[in-house]
Amino acid sequence: MSVLVFVEGLNGEIKNSSLEAASYGSQVATALGATATAVAIGDVNEAALARLGEQGISKVLFDADARLKQFVADAYVAVIAAAAQKENAKVLVFSNTGIGATVGSKLAVRLNGSLATNVTTLPKTEGGTFTVTRSVFSGKAFADVELTADVKIIAVKKNAIDISRNSGNTATVENFSASLADADFAVAPKETVMQDSEGGILLPEAERVVSGGRGLKGPENWHLVEDLAKAIGAATACSKPVSDQDWRPHHEHVGQTGITISPNLYIAIGISGAIQHLAGVNSSKVIVVINKDPEAPFFKAADYGIVGDAFEVVPKLIEAAKALDK
Structure with a gap:
């Protein structure tokens, strides 16, 4: 079993929010006695993917399909679901971005999983339960949520996790290709999710x-x-x-x-x-x-x-x- 982390790229590099998700996922894997695997999609520098080892990721599944360079929700869901099946992943971790929250919610339906967004803490697993704390009411309060489904999906709130971990390791980057149908690309991308400010910074x-x-x-x-x-x-x-x-x-x-x-x-x-x-x-x-x-x-x-x-x-x-x- 592994913990699967979805990492997002921007201009070939890994987004900071995804580095936080990678650090979170590797810590969850350590607590569960599992391995931490990442899945990356589209146009991402392989050297940047290998550096995910510094956050505790042991392996990266990389789908470089050119059609995935632009965000298409159903196609991304199909790739991540295939990766989760390959790795027998029971915990999926995302950053709580527009992409992460969208894909995470769709995967919760597809995999019949439990979903928690805006998560701020590592899970508590005492007594066989799996409970996380999430930010609610626009950050004015916190709620403890127990994830009870076999597949647990977590979207980590930005700036909630330290990314200063540096194990000195390098992740193995493995080519991965999911079987995507034309229907997976039928819905037009949401341009606003990927919109840059005029200064060129997302x-x-x-x-x-x-x-x-x-x-x-x-x-x-x-x-x-x-x-x-x-x-x-x-x-x-x-x-x-x-x-x-x-x-x-x-x-x-x-x-x-x-x-x-x-x-x-x-x-x-x-x-x-x-x-x-x-x-x-x-x-x-x-x-x-x-x-x-x-x-x-x-x-x-x-x-x-x-x-x-x-x-x-x-x-x-x-x-x-x-x-x-x-």
Whole structure:
């Protein structure tokens, strides 16, 4: 038996969220006395796959079918189900991304398995049970969930697991090919799942995010967000009112009805901090708020706050960031 981890690639490399999933999966395997195997799909560098050994993965099944370079949910489900059958995997681990959550839920139906998303802890297996803790209510509470089916599927919340493990090992990369039918590619891909920000960084995967709200007064001032993002290597985002007014594209909208993100650093410029917005960003490790209204509710959730005019504060931050980079 093995624990099977699905790892996602981006520009040939493994996404950080998938490295977290790999670390999680290998620790689960150790606790269960099993082996940790990964499955990778599409355009991923084999050297990057081999480095999954540093996270405790012993083997990687790699399906390099060119048709899989673009995400197609049913095709991905078919590949991962075939890999799970080959490895007799009873625990499947994903990162809780748009792709991971989509594929995980479909696999739960296909394999008649139990599914837990937004998982934040390793499973507890005392007394023959299999219980995980997951984040609920937009991160405001936690729930313990027992997975009772024979196949257990876990989607790990970003930034919940340490990826600093380094066993010094190299994973064996094995060519793997699932039998895919034309029907597996019949449903068009969801483009929004894979949408990059204009800075070229995939927003759900970004370690740093700079976001703007109506306090910037208009789209003509968005260069402040873009220039600061470029200076610190961040993705750009926006609040819902900004996307509703077509100042920015909707795929940059973060919040309860947009994208949920968990970066290491989130900088909010001119955003009041309505509860709907906080629901999408409150898992960020560090939140910095810039707002001229000292009563803005966002300050209550911020780790650091600057009360001031964005048009005066942000240029100084950009200048300081550029100076540090010299």
